[in-house]
Structures are given as C-alpha cells and as structure tokens.
Amino acid sequence: MASYTNCKVGDLMPTADGSGFHILGDDDRQPKMPPRPLVTLAFKTWDEAEQARDEVAKAVAKAVTITPHS
Numbered sequence: 001m002a003s004y005t006n007c008k009v010g011d012l013m014p015t016a017d018g019s020g021f022h023i024l025g026d027d028d029r030q031p032k033m034p035p036r037p038l039v040t041l042a043f044k045t046w047d048e049a050e051q052a053r054d055e056v057a058k059a060v061a062k063a064v065t066i067t068p069h070s
Contacts, residue, residue: 003065003066003067004025004038004065004066005065006025007023007025007026007035007063008023008024009021009022009024009056010022012046012049017042017044018043018044018045018046018048018049019049020040020042020043021041021056022037022040023038023060023066025068
C-alpha cells in the first residue's frame with residue numbers, strides 16, 4: 001500500500017452529493033504526473049464543505065504521510 005508525502009487539499013467543487021474537495025497526493029513512482037485524488041469528501045452545502053476544507057487543510061499540512069486504504 002502506497003503512502004504519500006507532500007499532500008495537499010484541492011479546491012472546493014460541486015459533487016454529486018452537494019459540494020466537496022479532494023485530498024491530493026504525489027505519486028513518488030511517477031514524479032512527472034500531477035497530484036492525483038486520494039479521497040473525495042462531499043457535504044450537503046458549500047458552506048459545510050468550505051469549513052471542513054479549512055479544517056482538513058490544517059491536518060493535511062501537519063501530516064508526515066497520508067496512506068489511503070481500500
């Protein structure tokens with residue numbers, strides 16, 4: 001299972017369930033590729049998504065690695 005460093009939180013966007021954002025990660029095995037979505041978080045309203053994005057961005061900035069699990 002891959003772990004990702006240098007992750008970031010994507011911009012707010014419309015989703016099928018309302019509004020949300022991605023947590024993006026660089027693939028160290030393919031360094032020339034753009035960051036890919038590791039997870040998408042969706043919320044009923046834009047305001048909820050915006051508040052969550054701000055909170056998640058703080059946590060992602062402090063994380064040493066992010067490891068998605070399937």
